[in-house]
Amino acid sequence: MKNSILINKKSILNYYKTTVATTHKGIQGHSLLIGGSYGKMGSICLSSKAAIKSGCGLVTAFIPECGYNIVQISIPEVMVLTDVSNKFITKINFDFEPQAIGIGPGLGTESKTQIALCDFLKVNLNPMVIDADALNILGLNPSWLSLLQPKTICTPHLKELERLIGKWNSETEKIAKTIAFSKKYNVIIVLKGAPTLIIDNETIYENTSGNAALATAGSGDVLTGIITSLLAQSYDPLQAAILGVYIHGLTSDIALPETGYQSFIASDIINYLDKAFLSLEEYQK
Ligand SMILES: NC(=O)C1=CN([C@@H]2O[C@H](COP(=O)(O)OP(=O)(O)OC[C@H]3O[C@@H](n4cnc5c(N)ncnc54)[C@H](O)[C@@H]3O)[C@@H](O)[C@H]2O)[C@@H](O)CC1
Ligand SMILES: Nc1ncnc2c1ncn2[C@@H]1O[C@H](COP(=O)(O)OP(=O)(O)O)[C@@H](O)[C@H]1O
Numbered sequence: 489m490k491n492s493i494l495i496n497k498k499s500i501l502n503y504y505k506t507t508v509a510t511t512h513k514g515i516q517g518h519s520l521l522i523g524g525s526y527g528k529m530g531s532i533c534l535s536s537k538a539a540i541k542s543g544c545g546l547v548t549a550f551i552p553e554c555g556y557n558i559v560q561i562s563i564p565e566v567m568v569l570t571d572v573s574n575k576f577i578t579k580i581n582f583d584f585e586p587q588a589i590g591i592g593p594g595l596g597t598e599s600k601t602q603i604a605l606c607d608f609l610k611v612n613l614n615p616m617v618i619d620a621d622a623l624n625i626l627g628l629n630p631s632w633l634s635l636l637q638p639k640t641i642c643t644p645h646l647k648e649l650e651r652l653i654g655k656w657n658s659e660t661e662k663i664a665k666t667i668a669f670s671k672k673y674n675v676i677i678v679l680k681g682a683p684t685l686i687i688d689n690e691t692i693y694e695n696t697s698g699n700a701a702l703a704t705a706g707s708g709d710v711l712t713g714i715i716t717s718l719l720a721q722s723y724d725p726l727q728a729a730i731l732g733v734y735i736h737g738l739t740s741d742i743a744l745p746e747t748g749y750q751s752f753i754a755s756d757i758i759n760y761l762d763k764a765f766l767s768l769e770e771y772q773k
């Protein structure tokens with residue numbers, strides 16, 4: 489895309505942080521992933537697992553009650569807090585200070601969930617990634633967008649973007665409207681697609697990793713977990729968004745010769761995160 493800054497390994501390595509020998513889980517960052525609803529608990533499992541596989545020290549998932557066994561059994565490394573309600577979230581409540589929050593995968597748009605999101609946005613000061621149904625709820629209640637903290641990261645696919653900014657008649661208009669949205673609310677937009685663009689105010693970054701194997705259910709849920717984990721590890725929001733999008737794509741580039749397009753699934757993004765991070769470290773040497 490014209491006027492965009494390309495994201496590649498070289499640019500990432502300007503700020504990529506290797507792990508310090510003396511670190512411990514208490515200072516590696518605690519991510520909180522909020523989402524899930526009856527039938528969509530897999531989404532928050534994917535986000536939470538991606539977060540713990542991306543380097544933060546601790547991950548907690550906040551989910552409706554019906555997901556308790558599902559998340560605990562799927563990912564023993566992740567701690568779980570449950571809502572009072574069984575099938576969807578009605579009140580967001582936790583008793584610790586996360587370094588970053590990712591909200592939206594599988595959340596649903598029940599009216600009580602909408603109110604819970606609004607009440608939460610009124611008090612939250614933590615760095616945050618907003619995805620999926622949390623974006624859809626904001627699309628339904630645009631006045632709540634002003635509650636977002638500066639540099640909140642929004643990760644819409646095209647349909648979610650349309651729910652936020654309305655329809656467009658050309659690619660140029662789509663980008664202009666997205667830039668205007670980013671400026672108005674002072675948020676970073678990760679516009680997911682092929683390629684993914686990251687729009688921060690008037691600056692546009694274009695990702696160069698990734699391929700069509702990523703066109704599979706849960707790919708975006710995994711991205712939310714990765715970016716949240718990086719935010720929790722004290723990357724600034726723009727760096728977390730750029731590194732997260734790049735490493736997410738890189739997993740599919742490394743996997744492709746082994747999995748092909750058809751059989752690559754969202755869990756494979758998580759499975760290949762180790763090789764993707766290692767390839768950054770190799771390049772750095
Ligand atoms: N295993 C799970 O539990 C999963 C749960 N999911 C959750 O399901 C809920 C609904 O999300 P969905 O995104 O599926 O549904 P949406 O209704 O938000 O989006 C689907 C619509 O958007 C269009 N669309 C998506 N990406 C597009 C693109 N790049 N270009 C053009 N059109 C595009 C599709 O054609 C379709 O019409 C979310 O909460 C999500 O997190 C999904 O992530 C899938 C996996
Ligand atoms: N053809 C493609 N090429 C590259 N990346 C893709 C392609 N299709 C999808 N992706 C990526 O996969 C992810 C899909 O996210 P999303 O639509 O939110 O999935 P889900 O909601 O099922 O988790 C995004 O990161 C997007 O950029």
Ligand SMILES: [Mg+2]
Pocket residue numbers: 619620645708709
């Ligand atoms: Mg999604």
